[in-house]
Amino acid sequence: MDFFHAHQAQHYLVLAALLFALGAAGVVLRRNAIIVLMSIELMLNAVNLTFLAFSRFPLVPNPPMGSFLSGHAAAFFVIATAAAEAAVGLAIIIAVFRSRTSVNVDEFDTLKL
Amino acid sequence: MEVTWLHLVPLLPLIGAAVCGLAGKWLPKGWVYAVALASVLLSFLVGLRAFMGLGEQVQLFHELAFNWFSAGSLRVDMAFTFDRLSGALTLVVTGVGFLIHVYSVGYMDEDPGYWRYFSYLNLFVAAMLTLILGDNLVAMFVGWEGVGLCSYLLIGFWFTDEEKAYAGRKAFIVNRIGDFGFLIGIFILFNQIGSVGFAQVNSAALPLGVASIAALCLFIGATGKSAQLPLYIWLPDAMAGPTPVSALIHAATMVTAGVYMVARLSHLYVSAPGIMAVVAVVGVLTAIWSALIATSQNDIKKVLAYSTVSQLGFMFIGVGVGAFFAGTMHLVTHAFFKACLFLGSGAVIHGLQGEQDIQRMGGLRRYMPSTRTTFLIATIAITGILPISGFFSKDEILGQALHTRAFGFLTLGYSGPHLTFLGPLIYAVGSFSAFLTSFYMWRCYFLTFSGEYRGPESVHPHESPSVMTLPLWILAGLSVVGLVLGLPQPWVHGTALQGWTWEHFTEGVFSRPRGGAPEEFAPYLGYGIALIVGWAGWAGAYALYFKRGLAGDELLTSRVRGLRRALANKLYVDELYGWAVVRPIWALARGLWRFVDATLIDGLFVNGIPSLIAWISAMARRFQNGDVQRYAAVTALGVAALLYVFLVRG
Numbered sequence: 001m002d003f004f005h006a007h008q009a010q011h012y013l014v015l016a017a018l019l020f021a022l023g024a025a026g027v028v029l030r031r032n033a034i035i036v037l038m039s040i041e042l043m044l045n046a047v048n049l050t051f052l053a054f055s056r057f058p059l060v061p062n063p064p065m066g067s068f069l070s071g072h073a074a075a076f077f078v079i080a081t082a083a084a085e086a087a088v089g090l091a092i093i094i095a096v097f098r099s100r101t102s103v104n105v106d107e108f109d110t111l112k113l
Numbered sequence: 114m115e116v117t118w119l120h121l122v123p124l125l126p127l128i129g130a131a132v133c134g135l136a137g138k139w140l141p142k143g144w145v146y147a148v149a150l151a152s153v154l155l156s157f158l159v160g161l162r163a164f165m166g167l168g169e170q171v172q173l174f175h176e177l178a179f180n181w182f183s184a185g186s187l188r189v190d191m192a193f194t195f196d197r198l199s200g201a202l203t204l205v206v207t208g209v210g211f212l213i214h215v216y217s218v219g220y221m222d223e224d225p226g227y228w229r230y231f232s233y234l235n236l237f238v239a240a241m242l243t244l245i246l247g248d249n250l251v252a253m254f255v256g257w258e259g260v261g262l263c264s265y266l267l268i269g270f271w272f273t274d275e276e277k278a279y280a281g282r283k284a285f286i287v288n289r290i291g292d293f294g295f296l297i298g299i300f301i302l303f304n305q306i307g308s309v310g311f312a313q314v315n316s317a318a319l320p321l322g323v324a325s326i327a328a329l330c331l332f333i334g335a336t337g338k339s340a341q342l343p344l345y346i347w348l349p350d351a352m353a354g355p356t357p358v359s360a361l362i363h364a365a366t367m368v369t370a371g372v373y374m375v376a377r378l379s380h381l382y383v384s385a386p387g388i389m390a391v392v393a394v395v396g397v398l399t400a401i402w403s404a405l406i407a408t409s410q411n412d413i414k415k416v417l418a419y420s421t422v423s424q425l426g427f428m429f430i431g432v433g434v435g436a437f438f439a440g441t442m443h444l445v446t447h448a449f450f451k452a453c454l455f456l457g458s459g460a461v462i463h464g465l466q467g468e469q470d471i472q473r474m475g476g477l478r479r480y481m482p483s484t485r486t487t488f489l490i491a492t493i494a495i496t497g498i499l500p501i502s503g504f505f506s507k508d509e510i511l512g513q514a515l516h517t518r519a520f521g522f523l524t525l526g527y528s529g530p531h532l533t534f535l536g537p538l539i540y541a542v543g544s545f546s547a548f549l550t551s552f553y554m555w556r557c558y559f560l561t562f563s564g565e566y567r568g569p570e571s572v573h574p575h576e577s578p579s580v581m582t583l584p585l586w587i588l589a590g591l592s593v594v595g596l597v598l599g600l601p602q603p604w605v606h607g608t609a610l611q612g613w614t615w616e617h618f619t620e621g622v623f624s625r626p627r628g629g630a631p632e633e634f635a636p637y638l639g640y641g642i643a644l645i646v647g648w649a650g651w652a653g654a655y656a657l658y659f660k661r662g663l664a665g666d667e668l669l670t671s672r673v674r675g676l677r678r679a680l681a682n683k684l685y686v687d688e689l690y691g692w693a694v695v696r697p698i699w700a701l702a703r704g705l706w707r708f709v710d711a712t713l714i715d716g717l718f719v720n721g722i723p724s725l726i727a728w729i730s731a732m733a734r735r736f737q738n739g740d741v742q743r744y745a746a747v748t749a750l751g752v753a754a755l756l757y758v759f760l761v762r763g
Contacts, residue, residue: 036742
């Protein structure tokens with residue numbers, strides 16, 4: 001099977017998995033809250049890519065009419081949610097920075113109390 | 114005859130104890146004295162009234178105070194029996210007890226704990242009366258333990274002195290060992306008879322083996338309470354208590370409880386003749402053992418303490434050879450003269466500002482005429498050089514031992530010889546003990562009252578106040594009058610005195626030994642031997658100590674150095690027990706403490722379980738460190754694991 005020439009879902013899924021893993025690693029490993037937020041965006045976009053891949057290459061032979069649009073719709077929802085999340089997240093980061101003068105997530109451990 | 118007032122006899126001193134103990138600290142001193150003395154005196158008067166009521170028609174008074182507890186077939190009543198034996202002893206306990214209370218007013222007047230003292234003393238009288246009057250073994254055991262408690266409290270009365278507190282503990286623990294035997298005896302009797310009442314026990318027909326084991330267990334209790342071999346060791350140390358306590362508890366009354374118990378259960382002991390032989394042999398061994406030790410003691414109270422142990426041995430000879438009346442008669446006369454001796458020694462100690470060592474006494478006859486005269490009378494009574502109370506009661510015991518038929522059918526094995534030799538042997542050893550008794554008592558008398566005063570210049574001997582000498586005179590009088598109890602039957606037959614002799618008086622109270630009554634014997638030869646023995650002891654002491662004083666001891670030591678040293682060290686019995694019993698128990702206790710208590714219970718259970726939980730918590734706490742990134746990482750790992758499980762392996 002010619003992996004590099006067949007235009008199939010696998011390519012997109014592999015790319016999405018790599019992006020998701022990169023994003024997850026960033027969320028877990030980076031200390032700067034802004035980078036963490038950016039990594040979350042990366043993970044969300046990996047998910048978007050998955051949606052779109054399955055929209056283009058459906059898993060069933062003859063999908064019902066309009067079903068390919070639901071993947072696109074989901075991607076739009078994700079983009080909107082990501083924008084809102086980024087707005088709220090940045091606002092929180094700024095608020096925390098004002099009280100703590102730091103944006104390092106490993107210093108924000110008061111959750112355990 | 115059923116009556117309703119008998120409970121007053123033990124109850125009145127109990128009330129006195131409660132008043133003195135609970136309110137005595139705040140009451141005026143005179144009130145405490147009044148309550149303590151009046152309660153015992155009233156008890157005495159009730160007893161006297163009851164005693165007068167006894168006669169041919171009324172053999173005994175009985176009162177069922179209340180049913181203490183019932184469980185299954187076991188029924189234990191708090192009930193009292195006032196017969197000729199318990200009645201006479203009630204009078205002795207309350208009468209001598211009252212005199213000692215009076216004496217204590219003078220003796221303990223300067224002690225700040227006087228109210229505590231009188232409370233304990235009243236409590237003791239109440240417990241002793243319960244012991245005597247109780248009509249079943251359990252009621253007797255209540256009194257038995259009660260007097261033990263009071264003994265402990267009063268020996269350790271000056272408990273800030275560690276040595277005295279130790280003596281109290283020693284008395285308590287040694288008594289506990291004996292009491293264990295007593296309890297087992299009660300259990301066996303209940304198991305076999307189904308009742309604990311004296312009436313039932315004394316009418317039950319028990320197999321020889323059961324009767325022997327029960328009697329032996331009860332006698333173990335008696336060896337503890339009455340200070341016989343091998344459990345006598347607490348009594349000499351009990352002299353740490355105030356001297357009136359030594360007189361009342363450790364001479365006149367409590368220590369005779371074992372003799373009373375054996376006499377009360379005469380039927381049981383008669384049906385176990387082997388154990389009667391054990392009782393008599395233990396008695397005679399104790400008599401000579403402690404008489405030997407008494408010859409070399411220098412503490413006046415220790416001399417009297419060993420003398421008490423020895424005299425108790427005589428009482429056990431009496432009950433052991435089946436002459437229960439002789440044993441209990443000696444109990445009564447001994448209560449008189451030994452209380453007098455102890456109170457006399459207390460007066461001496463009081464007059465010498467606490468000096469107890471007879472090496473620093475001497476010549477006190479000039480300073481303390483009353484004390485000296487009463488002490489002399491009591492010494493004559495115990496040594497039997499003149500025929501007053503102690504002479505008759507002691508000789509009655511020895512005569513009965515010589516002529517006893519209690520052992521005639523005992524053999525050592527099936528073909529062994531009959532133990533008929535046992536009675537004469539006991540007589541011989543007992544007579545030698547009587548000689549020693551005379552010797553050490555006269556030694557004590559001469560060293561204390563004769564010669565010149567050897568104490569320090571700073572101490573001025575003086576006579577005690579009359580509140581202390583009056584009881585001495587009364588007790589000395591009783592020591593003389595007590596001879597009536599022991600007059601031989603032929604002398605008093607048909608006269609007014611006949612009803613007062615103890616043998617006649619207690620007719621029908623005791624069982625006869627299985628061999629039958631002892632042979633009729635003419636007492637005169639025995640009296641002659643007893644007089645010779647008594648005077649021989651006097652002569653020995655006179656020759657050694659009257660002129661020489663302390664030099665007599667040195668002369669004796671130069672002749673028999675090793676023996677004297679051993680005797681002065683109480684034959685090393687305390688050391689032996691310390692080595693053979695106390696130290697192993699200490700080691701065991703320390704092992705239990707170190708390993709079972711400190712390691713197992715404290716370490717493994719008390720501390721181990723919490724530290725296990727703490728360790729688990731520390732582990733769990735790592736998941737809750739507040740680090741968002743770690744939460745995310747763990748979540749991601751969890752998702753990855755789930756994916757692996759469901760997608761790859763599923």
